[in-house]
Amino acid sequence: MGKLFESLRDTKMFVDMVEIYVKSGDGGNGCVSFRREKYVPNGGPEGGDGGNGGNIIFFASHNVDSLSKFKYRKKFIAQNGENGKKSNMHGKNGQDLEIEVPFGTLIKNKITGNIIADIQNEEEIMVLKGGKGGWGNSHFANSVRQAPRFSKNGILGIEAELLLELKLIADVGLIGFPNVGKSTFLSIVSNAKPKISNYHFTTLIPNLGLVNVFNNCFLIADIPGIIKGAHTGAGLGYEFLRHIERTKILIHVVDVSGIEGRDPIKDLDTINEEILKYSKDASEKFQVIAANKMDLPQSERNYKNFEREAHKRGYKVFATSTATNKGIKELLNFVCEKISKVPKQVFKITENLTDFINTEKNNEKICVSQVSEGTYNVEGSIVKNIVNSTNFDDFDSCIFFYKSIKKFGIENILKKNGIKNGDAIKMCGIEFEYME
Numbered sequence: 206m207g208k209l210f211e212s213l214r215d216t217k218m219f220v221d222m223v224e225i226y227v228k229s230g231d232g233g234n235g236c237v238s239f240r241r242e243k244y245v246p247n248g249g250p251e252g253g254d255g256g257n258g259g260n261i262i263f264f265a266s267h268n269v270d271s272l273s274k275f276k277y278r279k280k281f282i283a284q285n286g287e288n289g290k291k292s293n294m295h296g297k298n299g300q301d302l303e304i305e306v307p308f309g310t311l312i313k314n315k316i317t318g319n320i321i322a323d324i325q326n327e328e329e330i331m332v333l334k335g336g337k338g339g340w341g342n343s344h345f346a347n348s349v350r351q352a353p354r355f356s357k358n359g360i361l362g363i364e365a366e367l368l369l370e371l372k373l374i375a376d377v378g379l380i381g382f383p384n385v386g387k388s389t390f391l392s393i394v395s396n397a398k399p400k401i402s403n404y405h406f407t408t409l410i411p412n413l414g415l416v417n418v419f420n421n422c423f424l425i426a427d428i429p430g431i432i433k434g435a436h437t438g439a440g441l442g443y444e445f446l447r448h449i450e451r452t453k454i455l456i457h458v459v460d461v462s463g464i465e466g467r468d469p470i471k472d473l474d475t476i477n478e479e480i481l482k483y484s485k486d487a488s489e490k491f492q493v494i495a496a497n498k499m500d501l502p503q504s505e506r507n508y509k510n511f512e513r514e515a516h517k518r519g520y521k522v523f524a525t526s527t528a529t530n531k532g533i534k535e536l537l538n539f540v541c542e543k544i545s546k547v548p549k550q551v552f553k554i555t556e557n558l559t560d561f562i563n564t565e566k567n568n569e570k571i572c573v574s575q576v577s578e579g580t581y582n583v584e585g586s587i588v589k590n591i592v593n594s595t596n597f598d599d600f601d602s603c604i605f606f607y608k609s610i611k612k613f614g615i616e617n618i619l620k621k622n623g624i625k626n627g628d629a630i631k632m633c634g635i636e637f638e639y640m641e
């Protein structure tokens with residue numbers, strides 16, 4: 206059953222969760238070059254700097270309303286910076302890679318699960334910074350070292366696996382069992398034209414509608430029906446519940462006619478149990494109840510008992526009929542008033558990938574381990590960049606390497622791990638002997 210719905214969702218091309226790989230551009234390498242001019246025997250260094258790598262930038266756009274394009278393209282790699290050139294020519298910076306997503310996209314680090322960005326507004330958000338270009342040899346000249354035969358390589362770009370989750374931006378969410386009249390409600394109060402039919406799961410993807418009450422506009426999301434066992438994947442499962450997470454309040458639509466042989470109070474409790482199983486935050490959202498299909502004769506009989514039970518549970522109830530418009534205006538006025546008092550739902554950003562590497566401060570990213578007696582392995586992004594920036598055939602460059610190892614605290618970490626003179630250090634493909 207689940208598989209069937211999955212394929213139906215695919216044909217509709219509504220994708221609200223994808224995993225992608227992103228990488229910012231590597232910085233270009235600095236250049237080693239010396240001036241060669243007629244009658245100037247020992248021209249000075251003139252190697253230009255490498256260009257910076259391109260950044261990975263996300264921006265929201267109204268041109269897209271789901272993450273479907275990411276089903277086909279999952280790798281996003283920004284351009285590398287160009288290497289520096291002679292005559293102090295700076296390498297070109299790599300182009301930024303701009304990724305268009307729908308409003309309401311949450312970007313998470315797939316590995317840590319932390320939230321990196323919540324794209325709600327028209328702004329560009331840099332998620333990964335490109336590596337800095339390396340210095341050319343002209344930067345390293347001083348009164349003592351007049352002819353540096355080394356330059357710095359560019360800092361490598363950053364790679365990350367991201368999880369993109371679309372959580373629609375709506376003020377109100379419509380929830381309830383299938384066939385209770387959610388889409389009909391949306392169609393009479395908003396500009397949306399959802400499919401309405403007398404069978405379960407007519408709505409397979411969330412629909413958004415814009416409501417205008419007394420010049421107050423707000424968005425309603427019609428969420429596909431939920432059934433008992435949704436948390437175990439029954440029906441459409443509870444995947445679509447992510448679209449109520451941003452809403453300020455919920456309208457819980459219940460069919461009080463009981464024509465399908467169900468008990469309206471049990472329906473109310475079942476949906477709320479499923480929502481609680483999905484998330485505590487979602488279950489604590491304010492709910493108002495639309496006791497719907499009041500035009501049917503059975504509803505009149507059931508209503509009193511339903512209202513009493515709903516009140517016992519602390520809910521405000523409106524007797525409605527989306528067929529005759531009974532109670533709809535009153536409900537909308539109440540909703541309008543209520544949402545003006547509830548603050549916008551924002552997700553806390555818990556991780557910033559742009560700090561990584563480029564700040565050159567994060568010693569915690571250096572990982573030292575003793576692989577055998579007298580041999581230590583050192584790993585980490587900074588280490589990789591230091592090794593990558595060194596020309597081991599050049600004495601001055603090697604001095605720079607040793608200084609960097611001290612500067613970034615790698616030597617201290619090794620000492621804390623008990624390194625002794627003569628021990629071997631393995632570092633990103635190179636091996637050398639430790640001498641204090």
Ligand SMILES: Nc1nc2c(ncn2[C@@H]2O[C@H](COP(=O)(O)OP(=O)(O)OP(=O)(O)O)[C@@H](O)[C@H]2O)c(=O)[nH]1
Nearest residue numbers: 383384385386387388389403406407408430527528
């Ligand atoms: N009598 C009566 N019928 C209604 C009312 N509201 C909706 N219906 C009918 O109930 C059926 C289901 O309506 P929908 O709006 O598609 O229900 P839904 O909750 O969106 O259903 P799913 O998309 O399957 O979750 C349709 O045949 C509607 O015409 C109402 O107030 N009174």
Ligand SMILES: [Mg+2]
Nearest residue numbers: 387388407408
């Ligand atoms: Mg529907």
